[in-house]
Each structure stands twice: as C-alpha cells, then as structure tokens.
Amino acid sequence: MNIWKVFKAVFSAFIGVQSEKNRLEDFQANSPIPFILVGILMVLIFIFSLVYLVNFMVYLM
Amino acid sequence: MKERSCSSAVLIILAALWSVSAQADWALNMTEGVTEVSRSIYSLHMQIFWICVVIAIAVFSVMFWSIIHHRKSVGAKAEQFHENTTVELIWTIVPVLILVAMAVPATTTLIEMYDTSDSDVDIQVTGYQWKWQYQYLGEDLSFFSNLSTNPDEINNKVEKNKNYLLEVDEPLVVPIGKKIRFLVTSNDVIHSWWVPAFAVKRDAIPGFINESWTRIDEVGTYRGQCAELCGKDHGFMPIVVQAVTDEDYALWLTEKKASIAAEVAAAARVWSLEELMVRGEQVYQKNCAACHQVGGQGISPMFPALKASAIATQAEQRDAHIKIVLEGRAGTAMQAYGAQLSAVELAAVITYERNAWGNDTGDIITPQSIQSMLKSK
Numbered sequence: 001m002n003i004w005k006v007f008k009a010v011f012s013a014f015i016g017v018q019s020e021k022n023r024l025e026d027f028q029a030n031s032p033i034p035f036i037l038v039g040i041l042m043v044l045i046f047i048f049s050l051v052y053l054v055n056f057m058v059y060l061m
Numbered sequence: 062m063k064e065r066s067c068s069s070a071v072l073i074i075l076a077a078l079w080s081v082s083a084q085a086d087w088a089l090n091m092t093e094g095v096t097e098v099s100r101s102i103y104s105l106h107m108q109i110f111w112i113c114v115v116i117a118i119a120v121f122s123v124m125f126w127s128i129i130h131h132r133k134s135v136g137a138k139a140e141q142f143h144e145n146t147t148v149e150l151i152w153t154i155v156p157v158l159i160l161v162a163m164a165v166p167a168t169t170t171l172i173e174m175y176d177t178s179d180s181d182v183d184i185q186v187t188g189y190q191w192k193w194q195y196q197y198l199g200e201d202l203s204f205f206s207n208l209s210t211n212p213d214e215i216n217n218k219v220e221k222n223k224n225y226l227l228e229v230d231e232p233l234v235v236p237i238g239k240k241i242r243f244l245v246t247s248n249d250v251i252h253s254w255w256v257p258a259f260a261v262k263r264d265a266i267p268g269f270i271n272e273s274w275t276r277i278d279e280v281g282t283y284r285g286q287c288a289e290l291c292g293k294d295h296g297f298m299p300i301v302v303q304a305v306t307d308e309d310y311a312l313w314l315t316e317k318k319a320s321i322a323a324e325v326a327a328a329a330r331v332w333s334l335e336e337l338m339v340r341g342e343q344v345y346q347k348n349c350a351a352c353h354q355v356g357g358q359g360i361s362p363m364f365p366a367l368k369a370s371a372i373a374t375q376a377e378q379r380d381a382h383i384k385i386v387l388e389g390r391a392g393t394a395m396q397a398y399g400a401q402l403s404a405v406e407l408a409a410v411i412t413y414e415r416n417a418w419g420n421d422t423g424d425i426i427t428p429q430s431i432q433s434m435l436k437s438k
Contacts, residue, residue, distance in 0.1 A: 017149040061172045 006034045010042050092257050095279045095304075099260035101170045109163055116159075174260075177272040180242035182235060188245075188252030188265035188287065190394055191294035191351060194401075195233050198244075202318060205401060206231045207347045208297045212355060215297075227284040230347065232301035234317075236310035237277045245271045249396075250292060256285035256300055264289060277304040292394070294351050328404040328428035334412065337425065341413025344406045349414075352394055357418040364394070368418040379415075379424060383434060386411055399435055404428040 009026045012018040029035070093103045131137040183198040189205075196203040209230040213219045222228075235241050245254050247265040255262040259275040277283075285300035305313065346355065353359050357368035367373045372382045386407060387399035398407060408428040415424040 015150075015153050017146060017153055019146045020144055057168060058172060061169070061176075 003034070003038075006038045007042075010035060010038045013039070014042065014046075094258045094260050095277055095281065095283070096259050096275050097278075098170065098174055098275070099258065101166075101173070102260045105167055105170055108166070112159065112163065174273075177242050177274045179240060180274060181239040182241045183244065184233070184235070184241060185244045185246070185270075186233075186254050186265065188247040188249075188254065188291070188298075189396065189401075190249050190292050191287075191298040193233075193254070193298060193300060194248075197314075200314065202314065202321070204231050204317070204321070206233065206301070208294075208299060209347075210297075212346070212350070224284065226296060227286070227299045227301070229299060229301045232282070232303045234303045234305060234310065234313050235277065236307050237280055237304045238307070240274055240276050242272060242274045245273060251289050252287050252291045252298075253289035254285070254300060255288035256283055256302055258283040258285075259302075262288055280304055280306060297351065324403045324405060328408075328432060332405070332408065332425075332428065334416070334423075334425050337409045337412040338416060340405065341409035341411075342417070344402065344410040345413050345417075348398065348402065349410065357414070357420075367414050368420065373414050374420050374422055376422070376424075379426075382415070383411055383426065383431070387431070387434060404431045404435070407431045 005026070009018070009022065012022065026035075091103060091106060093100055185194075185196040185198055187194040187196070192208070193206045194203065195206060206229045208226065209228050210222075210224075210226050211219065214221045214225055243254065243261065243263065245263040245265045246269060247267045249267060251267070252265040253262060254265055254273075256275075259277065261273045261275050263271045263273040265271070281304055283302045283304065285302070287295055287298045287300075289295075291298075352364035353367050354364070357366060357373075359366035359368075372378045372385070385395065387397065389395045389397035398410075402410070405428045408426045408431045411426045411431075412424065414420065415422045415426070
C-alpha cells in the first residue's frame with residue numbers, strides 16, 4: 001500500500017466521491033492506521049488553510 | 062368545454078392576484094436601504110437569488126425532460142449501473158465553484174460591515190424591558206426612547222395610525238454622511254437592535270458589547286424593531302432614527318442638552334399636587350402602565366396591583382414605595398427607575414401612584430426628597 005494511494009483515498013472520502021474499484025482495493029489494506037493518521041493530518045491541514053485564508057483576506061481588506 | 066372553463070378560471074385567478082398585488086402595494090422583497098452597506102447586501106441578495114433561479118430552471122428542466130422522454134410507456138429501459146465517478150465529480154466541483162463565486166463578494170461585504178474603526182459618532186444602545194436607551198459617548202447625553210403609540214389604538218378603541226407601534230417619544234437623532242458606531246448591549250435580557258434601512262441588526266446581550274456601524278446617505282425617519290423575543294412587550298419597543306443634516310444635528314444636540322438641564326433645574330422649585338399628578342400620569346403611562354396597567358390593577362400574579370395596595374396607600378409604607386421605584390426589585394421585571402428618570406419624573410409618578418385610582422393619600426412627594434434619597438444611597 002503506498003502512501004500516495006492513502007492520500008487519494010482520504011481525499012476521496014473528503015469530497016464524498018470514490019469508485020467501487022478503488023474502495024475495494026483500499027479495503028485490502030492490512031491496517032486502518034495509515035488511513036486514520038493521514039485523515040487526521042488532512043483535517044489539520046484543512047483547518048489551518050481556512051484560518052490562513054481568513055487572516056489573509058482580512059489583511060488584504 | 063371543460064378545458065376552456067378550466068383555463069378561464071386560471072386566468073381569472075391570475076388577474077385577481079395581479080390586481081390585489083397592484084392595489085395593496087405590498088413588497089415581498091427586502092428593502093434596498095439608505096446606506097452603502099445595505100445596498101451591497103441587497104445586490105448580493107439579488108445576485109444569489111438569480112443564481113438560484115437559474116439553477117432551479119436548469120435542474121427542473123433536465124429532471125422533467127428525463128421523466129417525460131424516458132418514460133416506461135414509450136419503452137424506455139433503465140440502465141443498471143452502480144456509479145459514475147465522472148458525473149459525481151462534476152456535481153461536486155460545479156457547486157463548489159458556484160459557492161466560491163458567491164463567497165467572494167459576500168466576504169467583501171461582511172468585512173466592510175464589521176469594520177467599525179474610524180467612527181465619527183459613537184452611540185451606546187442599551188436594551189431594556191421594554192425600551193431603548195441611547196448614550197452619546199463623549200457628549201454627556203443620554204436618554205430613553207419609549208413607545209408613544211396611544212393605548213386606545215392598541216386596545217382597538219380608535220383607528221390605528223400608519224406608524225402604529227413604530228413610533229417613539231424620543232427618537233435617536235444622527236447626522237447623515239457620518240460614520241456612526243453603535244455599541245449595543247442590554248440591561249436585562251437579550252434584545253436585538255434592528256433597523257432594516259441601515260441593514261443593521263445586532264444582538265443586545267447583557268454583559269457584552271456588540272459593535273456595528275452605519276453611514277446614512279439620506280435625510281429621513283427610519284424605523285425598526287426589537288428582533289429578539291424579550292418578554293411580554295417585545296413588540297412594543299420600536300426604534301425610530303431621525304437622520305438629519307450636520308447643522309440640524311448640532312442644533313438638536315444643543316436643544317436636547319438644554320432641555321435635560323431645564324429638567325434638572327425644575328427639581329429645585331415647588332410643585333403642587335395638581336402639577337405632579339399631570340406629569341405623573343404621563344410618566345406612568347410611559348414607564349409603568351405596561352405591567353401595572355393603566356388602571357393600576359396590575360396583572361395577577363406577575364405584576365402586582367398598585368390600586369388600593371398597601372404599599373401605595375399606607376403612610377408607613379411611603380418610603381418603601383419610593384425605595385422600590387428608585388431601586389427596583391431584584392428577580393422581577395421591576396427596574397431601578399432611579400437611574401432612568403429625572404427627580405421630577407420620579408416624584409411625579411410616585412405622587413400619582415399614591416393619589417390616582419382612589420388611592421387618595423394626599424401625599425406629595427417632592428423632587429427634593431427624591432434627590433436626597435438618591436444621594437444617601
């Protein structure tokens with residue numbers, strides 16, 4: 001299971017669109033831990049990019 | 062034949078609807094307002110409305126076209142498939158793009174709305190059950206704004222005027238073309254200060270100060286209401302704002318301060334029982350009648366009667382009566398009027414309560430005695 005595939009799976013979950021083929025492939029993984037860790041990481045990235053965006057907009061105005 | 066009568070019925074209904082709307086001159090849309098911010102909110106509202114209309118037409122057209130062209134009776138056969146990632150991606154990405162396109166102008170307006178810096182006039186707006194207090198910061202000017210609608214109109218005894226429940230005794234007066242900052246707070250429960258023409262609606266929360274601002278373009282009278290359910294008389298604490306020119310504003314400030322000074326000076330002279338009763342009745346109608354009722358009978362058990370009550374008739378309860386009016390009663394709607402009314406008004410209203418509705422105690426409460434009680438506190 002390469003890390004790029006984990007990112008792709010988590011991103012698909014974020015936007016809610018995933019093909020059945022990829023989903024079955026993801027469920028072949030031995031452990032859910034990489035998905036959970038990448039999920040938490042991407043949530044943090046999402047939150048901080050929103051915070052940064054808002055601060056940047058306020059700074060621009 | 063049947064079809065024809067059907068379509069003519071539809072025509073009649075449409076014509077009737079059109080004439081009703083044309084005659085009644087009612088508007089379903091929000092007001093465009095008289096400030097730059099209110100106009101940009103209005104145009105945002107219209108832009109988003111038309112985006113919604115276009116989306117609705119597109120979606121429903123495709124939907125009805127599909128239903129009709131792929132109906133079973135013409136031999137349509139349903140496709141049996143589980144998913145289509147391409148289509149799913151399209152219907153995810155397109156709404157995101159539409160939302161972002163709407164968020165950009167909306168954010169610009171929101172940031173503008175919240176920028177209360179560099180104001181020319183600062184006014185603290187305090188909500189009370191059920192009136193507004195306006196304090197002009199740095200001007201040493203503060204007053205209450207009470208509903209002034211005739212109680213007979215409220216009780217359906219006379220015809221209602223066109224500003225029914227949207228009129229006050231002392232409107233907020235502000236200059237046009239100036240950035241006016243409102244510091245909104247509350248003395249008791251949560252209220253909300255709302256004037257649609259300025260697109261200002263700010264919650265008044267006890268212990269918090271919420272800021273808002275406006276810059277009015279046109280001279281005029283603008284009306285609003287409390288927009289947060291705040292108790293029995295929530296619908297009876299309107300807002301009236303008079304926007305005037307700079308010169309008129311300066312003139313009004315001088316006159317208003319002079320009349321407040323005259324009110325203070327009037328406390329020093331001698332008042333007869335008759336004078337106090339006349340003044341007291343006015344003060345009572347404005348400040349007390351909402352709970353204790355015009356006839357002094359109160360509303361049991363929430364608002365006690367004053368008519369024939371021990372506190373308003375017995376001589377030994379006189380000081381207790383004055384104390385309650387000045388300091389209020391904790392845990393009830395009875396406010397501390399010592400901080401809200403002038404010494405003359407307090408003396409007049411207590412004298413009125415001790416002599417009206419057959420309470421005939423003959424007591425005269427003087428403004429001087431009120432002043433000394435307020436000082437000794």
